Amino acid sequence: MNKLRHFKFLFLFVSALCAPTHAAERSAPAPNFVFILVDDMPWFGTPVRMSPDLPESAMAFRHMPNVEKLAAQGMTFRNAYAAAGMCGPSRCSIQTGMMTARHLYSGNGGFGEKTNGTVQYMSRGQDATRPLLQPEPQGNLRFPSIGDLFKSAGYATAHFGKWHLYGGGPAKHGYDESDGDTDNTSGRPIDAATGQMTDTSDDPKQMFSLTRRSIDFVERQAKAGRPFYLQVSHYATHARWQATKKTLEKYENDPVFSKIENRRDRTHTMLGAAMVEDLDTAIGQLLQKLDALGLAQNTYVVFTTDNGYRNWNQSFEPLRGAKWWLWECGIRVPLIVRGPAVPAASRSTVNVVGYDFLPTFADLAGATARLGPNIDGVSFKRLLFGGSPTEAEINRPLYFHYPHYRVAPPASALIVGDTKLMHWYEWPDQRFVYDLAGDLGEKNNIATSDPTRTAQLERQLMDVLKSVSAYFPKPNPNADPKAKRYDPANLADQGEGGDPEATDGAAPSAGVKKNGKAKKQK
Numbered sequence: 303m304n305k306l307r308h309f310k311f312l313f314l315f316v317s318a319l320c321a322p323t324h325a326a327e328r329s330a331p332a333p334n335f336v337f338i339l340v341d342d343m344p345w346f347g348t349p350v351r352m353s354p355d356l357p358e359s360a361m362a363f364r365h366m367p368n369v370e371k372l373a374a375q376g377m378t379f380r381n382a383y384a385a386a387g388m389c390g391p392s393r394c395s396i397q398t399g400m401m402t403a404r405h406l407y408s409g410n411g412g413f414g415e416k417t418n419g420t421v422q423y424m425s426r427g428q429d430a431t432r433p434l435l436q437p438e439p440q441g442n443l444r445f446p447s448i449g450d451l452f453k454s455a456g457y458a459t460a461h462f463g464k465w466h467l468y469g470g471g472p473a474k475h476g477y478d479e480s481d482g483d484t485d486n487t488s489g490r491p492i493d494a495a496t497g498q499m500t501d502t503s504d505d506p507k508q509m510f511s512l513t514r515r516s517i518d519f520v521e522r523q524a525k526a527g528r529p530f531y532l533q534v535s536h537y538a539t540h541a542r543w544q545a546t547k548k549t550l551e552k553y554e555n556d557p558v559f560s561k562i563e564n565r566r567d568r569t570h571t572m573l574g575a576a577m578v579e580d581l582d583t584a585i586g587q588l589l590q591k592l593d594a595l596g597l598a599q600n601t602y603v604v605f606t607t608d609n610g611y612r613n614w615n616q617s618f619e620p621l622r623g624a625k626w627w628l629w630e631c632g633i634r635v636p637l638i639v640r641g642p643a644v645p646a647a648s649r650s651t652v653n654v655v656g657y658d659f660l661p662t663f664a665d666l667a668g669a670t671a672r673l674g675p676n677i678d679g680v681s682f683k684r685l686l687f688g689g690s691p692t693e694a695e696i697n698r699p700l701y702f703h704y705p706h707y708r709v710a711p712p713a714s715a716l717i718v719g720d721t722k723l724m725h726w727y728e729w730p731d732q733r734f735v736y737d738l739a740g741d742l743g744e745k746n747n748i749a750t751s752d753p754t755r756t757a758q759l760e761r762q763l764m765d766v767l768k769s770v771s772a773y774f775p776k777p778n779p780n781a782d783p784k785a786k787r788y789d790p791a792n793l794a795d796q797g798e799g800g801d802p803e804a805t806d807g808a809a810p811s812a813g814v815k816k817n818g819k820a821k822k823q824k
Contacts, residue, residue: 332457332529333642333666334601336516336592337448337659338585339396339533341389341464341489341540342625343607345634346615347578352636353380354649358618363558365579368586369638372605376640377648377686383700383717384609385656387625387632387710389486389540390441390466392608392656397447397467397475399660399677401701403714403772407467409439409706413485414468417442421773429707431782433728434775436706443469446674448660449476452531455669460519463512463535464489479519489537491544501573502547507538509584517591524595531663534588538581539611545576552576562614571614602641602666604659610634622744622793626709628702628724629744633715641666645688652691653717654682655700662686678770701766705775709798711788712775716763723759727775728787733760745793 345352345359348366350373352359359380385395386402394400394407402408406419417440424436449459453476460479461472464486469475471483481488489507493500505511516534523530538544553559553572562568585605592598610632612624623629637654657679664670665681680698685691702715705727712727720739726732733749733756749756767774789795 331600332455332668334523334529334597335452335531335663335667336520336588336601336603337531337533338588338603338605339393339463339535340581340605340607341536341538342609342611343539343636344611344613344615344621344631345636346618346620347539347607347611347613348636350378350636350638352378352382356620358615358620361575361613361615363556363616364575366582368582368589369605372585372589372603372640373638373647375646376603376638376644377650379637379639379654380649380651381653382606382635382637383653383655383702384607384633384635386702387609387623387627387704389464389608391439391704393465393467393535394443395655395657396608396659397443397449398445399657399673399679400445401657401678401703401770403701403703403767404676404678404770405445406440406773407442408703408772409436409441409708411439411441411706411708413441415442415470419444423776425778425780430780431785432707432778433781433785433787434707434712435778436712436775437773439706441468443467443475445676447475448531448533448663451660451664451669451672452476452667453478454672455667456529457667458519458523458526458528458530459532460516460530461533461535462515462519463508463533464537464540465535481515486537486540489540491542499542501544502550503544504546506544506546506577506580507536507540509536509538509581510587512536513584513587516588520588520591520595520597524597529667536581536584538577539574543570543573543577545573545580549580550576552579558616561616567614574613600642602639602644602663605636605638606656607635608656620742623710624796627797628704628710628713628715630738630742632710633702639686641686643687648688650682650685650691652682652685652695653698653700653719654685655679658682676770699762699766701763703767703772705773707798711797714763714767716759716766718759721755721759723756723763724790725760725763726788726790729790732790734790735759747791 348369349360349364384392386392388410390410391402391407394405398405422438452459459477461477462481464484466485472480491499553576559568559572592601612631621631623631661679661681664673665683697719700717705712714725716723722736722738724734734747735749735756736744788797
């Protein structure tokens with residue numbers, strides 16, 4: 303009996319020691335997530351310098367106090383990349399954690415469930431005579447998403463705003479609440495009374511109504527005591543730009559814009575600045591609600607964009623290319639993260655990419671075991687928490703793949719640390735390598751300075767693309783021998799011209815044509 307009593311005493315003593323720890327673990331609330339995804343914003347598109355030593359990494363004339371506050375409270379990433387130079391492929395990589403070469407939604411086109419991963423090559427219209435036949439993009443979300451992950455982990459999930467991933471819409475991909483299967487047309491600035499596009503509105507680009515739906519969702523989850531993942535995918539700053547009349551009037555009187563000689567460009571740039579300030583106001587409303595509900599301290603807030611863009615920034619031209627391109631201006635993006643254990647006013651210079659969000663969110667939520675197979679991204683949670691970067695993190699390879707024609711010609715890219723290799727499929731025997739540490743504008747091709755290293759990077763890029771079953775452009779037997787090929791060595795060559803979705807609502811630049819319809823090639 304004495305031995306039995308002694309055993310019971312020990313058991314109760316050990317249980318008492320363990321109980322507080324277990325109780326603390328049970329009482330620790332799961333973190334919430336608010337993912338703010340802006341459409342088409344340059345790396346330098348906010349007043350926050352993405353690189354503190356580079357004034358050209360910000361737009362000093364833009365007014366975004368709430369985004370500036372977010373940066374002061376969290377971490378700003380100097381070297382953040384979108385997974386693609388345009389919206390749909392980038393958004394697919396965000397949701398799936400996969401590079402475009404793997405999920406095959408590598409260009410804007412082939413939208414909807416008709417695309418199922420079967421490769422078809424474009425051979426009609428303008429495509430009939432191009433130097434290469436391009437594979438049709440698989441514009442359809444066909445893999446588990448961020449919504450699926452969080453829903454399986456017991457979170458309430460919502461996606462408001464632009465989806466542009468098809469696949470049946472957010473409801474079929476783990477999102478409890480959404481605006482449905484939306485795309486660019488859903489965010490067109492149409493005046494309900496006249497049916498005409500307008501530059502001004504009380505709800506420009508639907509940013510305030512999106513915010514109201516987001517706040518309503520947050521309030522209901524706070525009341526229910528349920529953790530949530532909320533993605534706010536703004537239609538701003540995609541074509542066509544729109545702002546409130548009051549904010550626009552403020553910028554019409556700003557002397558900084560007198561530097562723009564062309565009146566149309568000046569008017570357009572003022573409208574863009576006003577739109578971005580209104581967007582910041584909408585973001586601030588959501589952040590203030592998190593504060594009011596006592597949720598801010600346990601909520602990760604992420605601010606970024608789906609791809610880069612080229613906008614007027616006084617005399618600065620820091621990056622080469624534009625939207626659609628794998629040059630830095632197309633894929634380098636702003637990224638700011640605030641949340642539990644993220645040091646205030648901190649910075650990271652480690653390369654991160656859009657397909658890192660899924661594994662990072664899973665890691666922060668303690669749901670890594672719920673990740674599916676074939677995830678290309680890695681968690682940067684350790685960096686978010688202020689950890690010193692390892693050699694492997696600094697020199698981790700990032701892969702980009704765009705085997706299509708639209709503005710930009712087919713290309714792939716590999717970034718390792720500060721070194722970037724570009725592969726242009728119209729020039730298969732030429733190599734293009736850039737040192738981003740001293741040449742962020744990608745003006746000086748250093749491929750011949752270390753031929754061995756260049757050849758190794760080329761093999762690495764192609765081996766990985768083939769290993770994930772990427773599809774590639776192929777020689778066109780009916781190519782017009784006089785067809786123009788883009789010249790990467792010519793800094794003045796802009797491919798097929800400007801953005802076909804020109805943000806001022808103007809027609810595409812001369813020479814820009816739509817791709818032909820897909821025709822299966824044997």
